Amino acid sequence: MKLATFNINGIKARGEALAAWLAEAAPDVVVLQEIKSVDEAFPREGLEAVGYQVETHGQKGFNGVAILSKLPLSDVRRGLPGDESDEQARWIEAVVDAGRPLRVCGLYLPNGNPAPGPKYEYKLAWMARMEARVRELLASEEPFVCLGDYNVIPQAEDAKKPENWITDALFLPESRAAYQRMLNLGLTDAVRARMPGPGVFTFWDYQQLSWERNNGIRIDHVLLSPQAADRLEDVGIDKAVRGREKPSDHVPVWVRLAG
DNA sequence: ATGGTCGGTCTCCGA
Numbered sequence: 001m002k003l004a005t006f007n008i009n010g011i012k013a014r015g016e017a018l019a020a021w022l023a024e025a026a027p028d029v030v031v032l033q034e035i036k037s038v039d040e041a042f043p044r045e046g047l048e049a050v051g052y053q054v055e056t057h058g059q060k061g062f063n064g065v066a067i068l069s070k071l072p073l074s075d076v077r078r079g080l081p082g083d084e085s086d087e088q089a090r091w092i093e094a095v096v097d098a099g100r101p102l103r104v105c106g107l108y109l110p111n112g113n114p115a116p117g118p119k120y121e122y123k124l125a126w127m128a129r130m131e132a133r134v135r136e137l138l139a140s141e142e143p144f145v146c147l148g149d150y151n152v153i154p155q156a157e158d159a160k161k162p163e164n165w166i167t168d169a170l171f172l173p174e175s176r177a178a179y180q181r182m183l184n185l186g187l188t189d190a191v192r193a194r195m196p197g198p199g200v201f202t203f204w205d206y207q208q209l210s211w212e213r214n215n216g217i218r219i220d221h222v223l224l225s226p227q228a229a230d231r232l233e234d235v236g237i238d239k240a241v242r243g244r245e246k247p248s249d250h251v252p253v254w255v256r257l258a259g
Numbered sequence: 260a261t262g263g264t265c266g267g268t269c270t271c272c273g274a
Binding site for chain 2: 009010012013014034036037060061062063111113151205206207208209210248249
């Protein structure tokens, strides 16, 4: 089973790029971030026509996540538990039924800039809520995968120029510690495990010729539960997507699991 | 040191 994450930075602007990548990469399950669309406006028909079940959790203008799956989905849940007042669409999960069930969590973790400030506080609070959800899922002993845009640079080697990120919410010690706490619970960073850095990136800013200079960062991650990690066969980053017409600033990251 | 790019949208905000 091939699972992928792709921050598409606006579904309206990325329809063609997404369709082209889906056709060649042929993932079974994809989680999307920053669809920047309400559910009713999401162009589901074209994706359904090429075999995907489409589940969205959208919002006007910003954020928004989705799951596309060629395999049957059940128990679709929208929103990260733990704060009823949180209206930002950043979390969607579902169980993929492929013989044995696999829970897939798609997430768009808050950016958190500027830090310090209320946006950074929101990021850290959101990460604490995610850790609580991860603890619940681990306790259930069902295999699961949490993949998406984490907006966290885990280590200095995950940035071409780490010195440029010292005061940024993506690289501040509290952000990295909160990410590491989830790994310490027993999750596997699939890209780190199979593609040791430095120089492994998933995002290149639109500004300052970042792509041309390979001034990237690794912030899109695939975290595997112990049972899912036992099934890990392959990992990849579809870097070439960044060099095409009208690209997102992120590229797809994927894993292949046995079964 | 400065200015620089996208997407979506109540022409500025979020990234």
